Amino acid sequence: MKLSFEYGHGLMDAELPDNTDVFIPGETIPDPPHLPEDLIEEMTLKSIRNPIGMPPLPELVKKGSKVTIIFPDRVKGGEQETAHRKVSIKLILQELYSVGVEKKDILFICSNGLHRKNTEREIRNILGKDIYHEFWFSNQIINHDSEDYENLVDLGSTESGDPVIMNKYVYDSDIAIxxxxxxxxxxxxxxxxxxxxxxxxxxxxxxxxxxxxxVMHRQDFVPVSTKSLMRTKFDEIGEHMEKCMGKKFFCCDAVLDTKSRQIEINSGYAKEMQPLSWETANKRTFVPFAEKKYDVLVFGMPQSFHYGDGMGTNPIMLMQAISAQVVRHRRIMSDNCVIICSSICNGNFHAENWPYLEELYDMFQKDSMNTLPDLNRYGQYFATNEEYIRKYRYGYAYHPFHGFSMISSAHIAEKQTAAVYLVGAEQPGYARGMGLKTRATFEEALEDAKRKFVGENPNILALPKAFKTAAVHLMMKDEEFNGEELHHHHH
Known part of the structure; x- marks a missing residue:
């Protein structure tokens, strides 16, 4: 069977055995129905006006209230006219204005965290031109700056001992949305x-x-779940912020489908709203598909996706991307599963985005660095590098510590597979330097894997469009995910 996989700015063909299974999110198994376009506004407004676990906005604000509206960066979430950010923010502004909140008291914050700050054009695409024109020129739309110490507040630690340092504009506002x-x-x-x-x-x-x-190399992290220590820490940190601020965040979250269309909208207090969002989201995301465990996963990566241009060529970013597939799909992989992935891997680190990753890559080649966690001890050293910090603050680069979350993730592919083959690398040494096997074509890689790891008749799963769509978490057909754990149905 002939299939095509992402490769650079184009595709690479592969001739795979006829019994290869194929999964494409949203196509192989359809998503739950999304809201019809003409109902999106109505359903969003209904959710905003009936928040879970807290009063509606008009009861939380009045004339003179200071409001922060926090929206995610360009990494995910859709930019179509009916995208959740555009629709919900417009309606929320109407609700705020209806009780006398003044435009001058509203601040928009892009929650880029350690991601690179979003450019003016990206912010316009995310928010739409109306909101952009209303607030940009009066300096009321900003990126979060995790190194701007005048506008951060240190809230001590959670009970687990995790430091909480947050955006001071959010902390100081009367309501944070x-x-x-x-x-x-x-x-x-x-x-x-x-x-x-x-x-x-x-x-x-x-x-x-x-x-x-x-946290990321614990057993509860792979396969992905909402019960991992990482998730617990997110909740503890968010709840600690609320305790210190003396107010709850007002959340407005949409469950999105493969094309970033709204399936359901939930608003209110995160502690009570999250579990309800997840019930619907589980139906789209945890997909009971596989009738057998797979010995080989095949996919390809474009040059540009998710974290930005160069993600599919930068050796550390491409490892993170491979690992993300493992975290998502580990339930359907056999214990000696092999991954075959195409990437042009041409030595393009895209230093504008990731100025520190080439240095990190070079360190990994030396000084008894045998596995990626051996690099982790340099996290603080990189995170305090003034030049890299300046590039994050003023040069639209990722924060240097972001690389350490990438290497923590990147190690998972090695931990959880028998081998990873990178095919089509123009500079294969970069892939070998990350511990990957390199071959010119999918066919050659598969032949080698059969000889060494998976035998003559492996179960193969192809994942075309793995990075072009909002991914799912694949499961065995007889598994049912209820948020707590998986149940096997024995027939």
Whole structure:
């Protein structure tokens, strides 16, 4: 069977055995129905006016109230006219204005966390031109800056001992509104809810309490679940912020489908709203598909996706991307599963985005660095590098500590597979330097894997569009996910 997989700016063909199974999110098994376009506004407003576990906005604000509206960066969430951010923010503004809140007292904050700050154009695409024009020119739309110490506040630690340092504009406001989305995420199950504030408006020291090996290399992290220690830490950090602020976040989260369309909208108190969002999201995200365990997963990566241009060529970012697939799909992989992935891997680190990753990669090649966690001890050293910090603050680069969450994730592919083959690398040495096997084509890689790892007749799963769609978490057909754990139905 002939299939095509992402590769650079184009595709690479593969001739795979005829009994290969194929999964494409939203197509192979359809998503739950999304809201019809003409009902989106109505359903969003209904949710905003009937929040779960807290009073509606008009009872929480009045004339003179200071409001922060926190929205996720461009990494996910859709930019179509009916995208959740555009619709919900417009309606929320109407609710605020209806009780006398003044435009001058509203501040929009892009919750980029340690991601790179979003450019003016990206913010316009996220918020739509109306909101952009209303607030941009009066300096009322900003990016979170986790190194701007004048505008951060240190809230001590959670009971687990995790530091909480947060955005001071949010802390000082009378109400903080979190616009999020509930979409499958390898880090803690889902985006949205408390994950949004715990990662988006904090500081590297807060992130260093959960995006690190001691949390990400635990058994509860793979396969992905909403019960991992990482998720618990997100919730603890978010609840600690609420306790210190003396107010609850007002969340407005949409459960999104493969094309970032709204399936359901939930608003209110994260602690009570998250579990309800997850009930619907589980139906789209945890997909009971596989009738057998797979020995080989095949997919490809474009040059640009998710974290930005160069993600599919930067050796550390491409490892993180491979690992994300493992975290999502581990339930359907056999114990000696092999991954075959295409990437042009041409030595393009895209230093504008990731100025520190080439240095990190070079360190990994030396000084008794045998596995990626051996690099982790340099997290603080990189996180305090003034030049890299300046590039994050003023040069639209990722924060240097972000690389350490990437290497923590990147190690998972090695831990959980028998081998990873990278095919089509233009500079294969970069892939070998990350511990990957390199071959020119999918066919050659499969032949080698058969000889060494999976035998003559492996079960193969192809995942075309793995990085072009909002991913799912695949499960065995007889597994049922209820948020707590998996139940096997024996027939």
């Amino acid at each position: 979190l616009i999020g989305h509930t979409q499958g995420n390898p880090y803690g199950g889902y985006s949205g809810g408390y994950k949004h504030c715990a990662t988006g408006i904090t500081h590297w020291k807060s992130i260093a309490s959960h995006h690190v090996p001691k």
